[in-house]
Amino acid sequence: MELTAHDIITWMKKTNDKIQSKKEYLTSLDQAIGDGDHGINMARGFNEVVVKLDDSSYESVSDALKDTAMTLMSKVGGAAGPLYGTAFLKLSTSLKGKSADYTHFLNGLEESLAGLKQRGKSQEGEKTLIDVWAPVIEKMKESDDFDASLLKHTAEDSMEKTKDIKATKGRASYLGDRSIGHLDPGSVSSFYVFEALAETIEGGR
């Protein structure tokens, strides 16, 4: 299977639907261990992404992802803006001039992960969105084509596991041990991103 520019638009729309409906939930998660702006910022950013994608037409997956990235970077703010912006920009750059088949797409996601680590000066196990992106990508490497159910379940399990991690990056790090027992809000929004990707793949079959 190969993703098209139309699939990217569907992916972002599905992500936006999830984030809009979970806006308050994301905010309440962030209020518990962060500064309480994650839901509001992500909802504003992804809403703008959908407006931008609807207003334009795309020949390539890379171009649609680039507009997604630039919109998130300029509309989200906070820490999530540069992180999600960087992730989608790296994916876009990696797919430039290429078809979004499984191998190319997976390579792109690996570039995204490297970008997240570099921008956030962070690694796995620090209770950040990397704790969803890294295991999802690791799992995808075991497969040779898109597998919606595997994608969704890996993302969901990884998100759940952030509950047990003690935060050492971002604002939650100030809570130390008190951050244990809470989900990481960025990991939850990343789960929505991968769940939406899974649903896009399912719909495309």
Place this chain on the structure above:
Amino acid sequence: MKKIVNNPEYVVRDMLEGLIAAHPDALKQIPETTVVARKDAPLQNKVGIVSGGGSGHEPAHAGYIGDGMLDAAVCGEMFTSPTPDQVFEGIKAADGGAGVFLVIKNYTGDVMNFDMAAELAEAEGIEVEKVIVNDDVAVEDSSFTTGRRGIAGTIFVHKIAGAKAAAGGSLQEVKNIAEKVTANVRSMGMALTPCTVPAAGKPSFVLEDDEMEIGIGIHGEPGIERKRVTSADEIAEELTNKVLEDIEFNRGDDVALIVNGMGATPEMELYILNKKINEILLDRGLNIHKTFVGNYMTSLEMSGCSVTLLKLDEEMKPLLDAESSAPAFRI
């Protein structure tokens, strides 16, 4: 939620229009951005000083724009760092050819967005340097955290770095003095009541009627301890002593003090605190060179206060005393 707003989504936009309308001779808004700049920016051959961050901390940072302080302030959404494109616009607005200096409060989002903006500016040939302010002693500074937060001590960095730039200091000289201020300034805050972000609609945390939070952050981040409300003198002691413990203060040292309101605390209460803080500092043999009492770095309508102490030397003193035309920090 009860607030004087129109649409909660547009509070920053509406505020900026009102701010410019209040200071038409001093400030301008860069069109299509959330950047506020000196009316006469950029000043040729002067290092431009740019700060910014989430909104909700007024008068920080746009109130500190003026001769002898900031050239531009980049206003993010409520408690949310401005985005790289906006910060880049702020840098361009302040660039008079001598480089631009960024004063960043130590929050993950602010640091990332300002860093990305600095990369964009450097790609266009603008020389950029920065300081990251981390004055809040309430949180641990260790490799297991993001480090200390930047709070009201940032105002002293604006003032002294701004004065250095106004006096013709080079980008490197401005950076050196800003780093010196950051190394010598410490703060700690507390809250009696939380604040509500307009778009969130409900308070970011809950304090019972008889409770206070010691060590609170300026976005309502948890502090060190939640306990029963004590007297003003005890609060003054707790905050001031924690600040004094953090760096070496010797008898005879000159210090500058900010007794800062978090937004909803009456000046009367700040002066009551200042009475005790003065006693403590004089007891320690410190020379209080200058005191600032008022709302300098707020957290919307949170009630509470913070105490900031800057240990001065002969280089910093005249720069602190130098003239400033900034609406919120006129000297």
